[in-house]
Amino acid sequence: MKTVNKNMPMVITVIASFCGFTLAQDNIKSLLSPGVIFETLALNKDLETPAKPKYLSPTDLVPSPDKTKLYVAEQTSKTIAVVNLTDKSVEKRFQMPNEPSGIAVSKDGAKLYVTITSERWPEGYVCVVDASSGKIEKRIKVGHSPRCPVLSPNGERLYVCNQYNDDISVVNIASGKEDKKIKVVREPYSARVTSDEKILVVANSLPLCNSTDTAEAHCKISLVDLNDNSKTVHLGLTQGSHSVFGMAITPDGKYALITHLVAMFNLPATQITGGWVHTNNLCIVDIENKKLVNDISVDHYDKIGMSNPWGVECTEDGKYCVIAHAGANMLSIVDLPQMIKLADVQEWLAHKINLLYPSTIRNRVPVVGLNPRVVAIINNKAYTAGYFTNTIEEFDINLQTSKSTATISLAPEQTFTTERKGEYHFYNGDEYHCQGAWQSCHSCHPFTRPDALDWMLAAGVTMQKNAKSMLHCPYTPPMNWAAKRNDYRESIRYGILQELGMEPQDSIETPIGEFFKRLKALPSPYLVKGRLTENAKKGRDIYYSDKTDCKGCHPAPLFTNLQMHTSIVPDQWDGSPNFDTPTIIESWRTGPWDHIGTTTDYETLLKNRLHSNCAKKLTDDEFKALMEYSLSL
């Protein structure tokens, strides 16, 4: 003890000198002025101001194993709400370090596994959260934009969809590390694992093919064999399928039910009703035999659609499945055995739009909350939450239910800013936004980006053209490939009139425009820790050098010169061979490329002599560096 005492003065001296030297700061307020603090918090979307309220945006609902609580992932407020179902109130709220995109609960209910990501920090991770205290015990690094965490039945592994890495992370719970990655097709959005943990069913939300190969233009469901990857199969859905979002496995483990849209892109979009442009579908996959049972339309009948089916769940007894129609603001309560019986026929039912018309099979229930994207089922009750409202609604599951039996308030309702209004109108496909509630803006432009299909629009746009991204569209006039619309306002107006069949109104058009103005590019998965790699930096030097002519047509900061240029693939059906030059920001996610989507291979696109002569002047390494830079934007 004497020795310790002898050293005490030394320790005190050191601490004193440390404090004295490091924190006697004259310039602290200058360096960390309120401006810098608030700017940083605003950049991280943490700051709430009167003009920029922080919305909740419930995006996932997961029941606790004891069925007394619901965990709600409130995406934009970066919180997890714990809802007590006994007294129907918010019991606790856990702050997350970033936006939660999905929740899984351990079997004993002690831990939550929350996927965390945001457009600022897309290199995401899984937070292991103590379910009672909300303390974050561990952070496990996974991939780009992780979502839909799925626990294995024995609780030893967690499967996470890395949306923009096109793969699945397999996380070892005990070691708290990612064991491996499993490659799937494109933008996996949801997944489920079978009870014997042999098969992981993955919904790839976008097609991966040339848009001009119309027979191949569809999404795939990956049935990943977790024991032997060589037995993995990728089942093709109906031609034109895309936006594959929700998934449930029937309690007997036989079938996977998967929601998606089917685009009728080969027809000119001259009418909306009757599923002429989109039908809203649910496919049934026989998991054991790795085959599609059928793909059925969940629309009502030829006059009324049920736009944007999203979340889907089954009751424990297997009697019903419940589908959330985010666009139509409805729930479908469907008699599951009857639906499977109807689907188990030779005839392909994807376009048969009155299949679920009889009220003895399906009950359509309106949801008061706006844009319900998720469903949770506890016993004979279904719960859903509107993405744009701060409430959870409870429904009895039967074919007679006509309205919600209870409403749980997550927080007082908030006033919409113009931007938020625009976002709401963009995702809404109810009968006030689309004739017959068949589709929304989000149907052709999922999350404001392209659906990877060629579309034949109504009047004046002639032949099929690849769907465009809305990113930076207010700053990149003219609109569409053939420049038939002068600016984004005109495009929105025509979209509402011709693709939604509604009378354009300034109260909808202006907010959607504001929403588009505020869209931000998502950092590319080609970046490493948000930075260009050394190779991409070399590519940047080449991009701006005289060796290539990239910067002529794609100059920074918009990476387009807003001019018309001769296309790589001339289109004989158009009056002019010239097409609008697209921005190459986010080109990593907007394939297939060019105005009719003739290529999914970026190298082919850049090397096409009608596009650029750069390949001739560059070595292979220089070309690869240039390509990496371009894909990093």
Place this chain on the structure above:
Amino acid sequence: MSILVNTCRKRKIVFGILFSFFSLVSAGEVKRADFFDASDNHLMFITFAEDGNSYEVFMSDSTFVRKVALVKKDGKNEKAVSYNFNEDTSFVTTFSYNSTNTEMSVRDEFRNDQLGGKVNFKEAGDSYEVSQSGNVFNKMNYEKNGSGDYNRINVTDNSGKLQYYVKLGTTGIARLKSVLKNGNAAVLHSKGPNCFELKLRLQESAHINCDIFSLSGRNVAKLFSKDVAAGSSREMVRVANGDVANGVYLLSLAINGKKVLNEKVLIQGVKGGF
């Protein structure tokens, strides 16, 4: 007891190193600010690289490290150009903070305001009341430690409930800077592998020695030794092949025989040894 004695000896050495390191770090330099929410979740940290009237701000959530702003000070005005993503795909936002009328305006070339308009800061001592369109939405106060030095910034809502707090630190990824007590200044920038730029500002001409020491304190290489005139000057310091083996060393600078800078540097890719 012998273990305890040994432990204390080691501590003494560690404290000795710490003492010499911190005595060389300038007074008045915050290199890192860590942002936490009210639940103590670490949100991000920002670090600074200061250079005269401007400084660069880097932001990180421990996965990304991203240059988010370049702040230029002009008397009472502070203008920050913020990069929303990275410098190659960014659409910059300009934050202007006027410390005279404590007003901050936010705009970028696409009118994409982060805070939704003009924000006012009402200053009272170490506290700020932050308002927008007449509504007070946040309060902020700089907190001092027992020695009267700032070490924490609290951001609360209007009712005083803590929303976020910022902890100030002195270690980070920022460039090294040392403002010495007698008015001299020495700054060391890494300019690439085994290459450093030494910026000097001397009050009067002096003899400068630049050496490399191993972590155990052995002088392993003499880089230069020369007289430098008063005023500002720059010296490129290169570690050539054969000077030292790969590893971490202390790069030491002495003015008139007095050691003023002792920075850890990584030397890599050089052949030979000593």
